[in-house]
Amino acid sequence: xxxxxxxxxxxxxxxxxxxxxxxxxxxxxxxxxxxxxxxxxxxxxxxxxxxxxxxxxxxxxxxxxxxxxxxxxxxxxxxxxxxxxxxxxxxxxxxxxxxxxxxxxxx
Amino acid sequence: xxxxxxxxxxxxxxxxxxxxxxxxxxxxxxxxxxxxxxxxxxxxxxxxxxxxxxxxxxxxxxxxxxxxxxxxxxxxxxxxxxxxxxxxxxxxxxxxxxxxxxxxxxxxxxxxxxxxxxxxxxxxxxxxxxxxxxxxxxxxxxxxxxxxxxxxxxxxxxxxxxxxxxxxxxxxxxxxxxxxxxxxxxxxxxxxxxxxxxxxxxxxxxxxxxxxxxxxxxxxxxxxxxxxxxxxxxxxxxxxxxxxxxxxxxxxxxxxxxxxxxxxxxxxxxxxxxxxxxxxxxxxxxxxxxxxxxxxxxxxxxxxxxxxxxxxxxxxxxxxxxxxxxxxxxxxxxxxxxxxxxxxxxxxxxxxxxxxxxxxxxxxxxxxxxxxxxxxxxxxxxxxxxxxxxxxxxxxxxxxxxxxxxxxxxxxxxxxxxxxxxxxxxxxxxxxxxxxxxxxxxxxxxxxxxxxxxxxxxxxxxxxxxxxxxxxxxxxxxxxxxxxxxxxxxxxxxxxxxxxxxxxxxxxxxxx
Numbered sequence: 001x002x003x004x005x006x007x008x009x010x011x012x013x014x015x016x017x018x019x020x021x022x023x024x025x026x027x028x029x030x031x032x033x034x035x036x037x038x039x040x041x042x043x044x045x046x047x048x049x050x051x052x053x054x055x056x057x058x059x060x061x062x063x064x065x066x067x068x069x070x071x072x073x074x075x076x077x078x079x080x081x082x083x084x085x086x087x088x089x090x091x092x093x094x095x096x097x098x099x100x101x102x103x104x105x106x107x
Numbered sequence: 108x109x110x111x112x113x114x115x116x117x118x119x120x121x122x123x124x125x126x127x128x129x130x131x132x133x134x135x136x137x138x139x140x141x142x143x144x145x146x147x148x149x150x151x152x153x154x155x156x157x158x159x160x161x162x163x164x165x166x167x168x169x170x171x172x173x174x175x176x177x178x179x180x181x182x183x184x185x186x187x188x189x190x191x192x193x194x195x196x197x198x199x200x201x202x203x204x205x206x207x208x209x210x211x212x213x214x215x216x217x218x219x220x221x222x223x224x225x226x227x228x229x230x231x232x233x234x235x236x237x238x239x240x241x242x243x244x245x246x247x248x249x250x251x252x253x254x255x256x257x258x259x260x261x262x263x264x265x266x267x268x269x270x271x272x273x274x275x276x277x278x279x280x281x282x283x284x285x286x287x288x289x290x291x292x293x294x295x296x297x298x299x300x301x302x303x304x305x306x307x308x309x310x311x312x313x314x315x316x317x318x319x320x321x322x323x324x325x326x327x328x329x330x331x332x333x334x335x336x337x338x339x340x341x342x343x344x345x346x347x348x349x350x351x352x353x354x355x356x357x358x359x360x361x362x363x364x365x366x367x368x369x370x371x372x373x374x375x376x377x378x379x380x381x382x383x384x385x386x387x388x389x390x391x392x393x394x395x396x397x398x399x400x401x402x403x404x405x406x407x408x409x410x411x412x413x414x415x416x417x418x419x420x421x422x423x424x425x426x427x428x429x430x431x432x433x434x435x436x437x438x439x440x441x442x443x444x445x446x447x448x449x450x451x452x453x454x455x456x457x458x459x460x461x462x463x464x465x466x467x468x469x470x471x472x473x474x475x476x477x478x479x480x481x482x483x484x485x486x487x488x489x490x491x492x493x494x495x496x497x498x499x500x501x502x503x504x505x506x507x508x509x510x511x512x513x514x515x516x517x518x519x520x521x522x523x524x525x526x527x528x529x530x531x532x533x534x535x536x537x538x539x540x541x542x543x544x545x546x547x548x549x550x551x552x553x554x555x556x557x558x559x560x561x562x563x564x565x566x567x568x569x570x571x572x573x574x575x576x577x578x579x580x581x582x583x584x585x586x587x588x589x590x591x592x593x594x595x596x597x598x599x600x601x602x603x604x605x606x607x608x609x610x611x612x613x614x615x616x617x618x619x
Contacts, residue, residue: 004539008519008539099328099619101323102256103315103331103332104308104364104366105310105347105349106296106330
């Protein structure tokens with residue numbers, strides 16, 4: 001068999017096994033944002049829907065540093081410290097001043 | 108007063124007790140009487156203590172310093188609020204007047220190139236070639252529905268201010284030429300909807316058609332192009348219409364994008380006579396002797412929900428109609444004899460590309476992509492190019508004396524995010540692409556110095572990304588090209604056996 005296709009097959013096997021076994025890195029924040037934050041922050045929900053671009057990254061840092069969410073509602077019973085840390089990374093990485101994708105007609 | 112009142116109560120109780128005992132006819136013993144007296148005395152003492160304690164507390168409260176807000180404090184607060192309000196107004200005004208957000212990036216790169224033609228034994232090398240790329244990125248949310256995006260770029264080899272690479276208008280800002288800042292993209296998106304379920308966008312200007320996917324993986328940036336690189340990667344001016352199909356399909360990021368790009372008529376010859384065919388009274392460009400050429404591109408794309416979020420699929424159809432018209436003048440300009448029986452129009456090209464890319468596939472640390480493209484050329488006719496009576500090459504759009512030809516290419520790869528915090532989110536990637544004999548990449552704007560997606564052969568590409576911090580990144584890479592054909596669009600392919608390698612390291616600083 002062509003050596004190049006053999007290499008490709010080995011890489012594919014490695015990739016599949018890594019997908020199955022390796023823990024995710026950095027995707028938890030998005031899941032927390034969609035599932036936990038999104039359970040209240042949605043149209044017609046308990047709080048207004050928002051996107052990570054609502055604030056710049058520095059503003060998100062300050063939001064979490066000063067625990068500003070507690071002023072409106074204490075959600076420590078619903079979200080863990082790990083959830084908060086993960087969603088903080090996600091919001092900062094997708095903040096208003098973060099790098100955004102470009103293509104025709106892409107909002 | 109209180110003491111007298113208490114004493115009278117005690118006496119009243121005594122008389123009442125005594126009276127009741129006489130009325131009942133019972134007599135009270137002396138011991139019982141004394142017991143009651145003692146209980147009353149104890150109660151009296153307790154009451155006395157309570158009264159003393161309450162008195163002390165009242166005194167303490169009386170002596171506590173009063174904190175009252177007087178008028179002078181309110182005045183100071185009012186002044187502070189007014190000062191803050193004025194500052195906020197200034198900041199708001201500045202924000203409103205700052206219509207364009209300007210950021211940028213700077214790249215320094217060092218390349219080592221090696222070339223060998225196994226059929227002839229010819230070898231070349233260029234080692235330690237430094238280059239600098241500087242870009243200004245412009246963005247403006249003009250209104251909620253009007254957005255501007257632009258990118259100016261300068262790209263040059265170190266200390267070489269006029270290295271001419273024969274750059275065309277499809278790659279002026281991407282080729283390493285000089286210190287001039289050129290406009291790579293400058294376009295406006297206007298978002299509107301004719302129906303609530305079908306938001307649309309009209310885009311015009313110099314469109315974002317460069318840095319085709321998966322360039323975003325090895326550049327470690329978000330998506331920067333409308334298209335996969337395998338489909339199209341050229342600077343270009345035109346108009347586009349996008350239809351957002353999210354609400355119709357239920358699939359996030361689904362859209363239909365339609366683009367029209369055009370190269371306008373050039374002067375052919377210097378015929379300036381009345382009734383002649385030249386247009387130099389209206390359009391004075393007389394450089395490349397190309398005639399009208401237009402491109403139509405349609406792309407259907409979609410994301411996926413749930414566990415497959417981060418995955419994008421694109422189906423791209425490209426048609427060049429015609430590919431180009433040939434002007435004999437360009438042969439004369441090159442010092443060659445004109446071909447005999449030169450076709451007036453070379454023909455049409457169409458290409459269909461299917462591409463899929465997934466980042467953090469199924470929530471893992473893997474990103475991967477796969478693309479396949481099929482291309483057909485339909486030559487109008489062909490002619491034999493000759494010097495004198497000796498035939499040299501066949502001219503007519505990839506032709507070897509055949510009208511219709513097909514070509515294929517595929518491009519696959521993956522990138523792995525190393526999950527060790529100490530590595531600071533480092534990534535390693537590998538890519539492979541293969542193009543067939545008649546394959547044309549249409550990726551003249553690729554910043555890859557080997558333009559690997561245009562290869563008529565095989566290419567392996569490996570790279571390692573080491574972020575230093577959020578704004579600084581190192582990348583090392585090695586590309587190996589094995590070229591089996593030397594394919595120029597208007598000539599029949601020549602058989603070659605070329606090996607080209609490029610090893611590089613680069614340092615990127617991003618000011619955003």
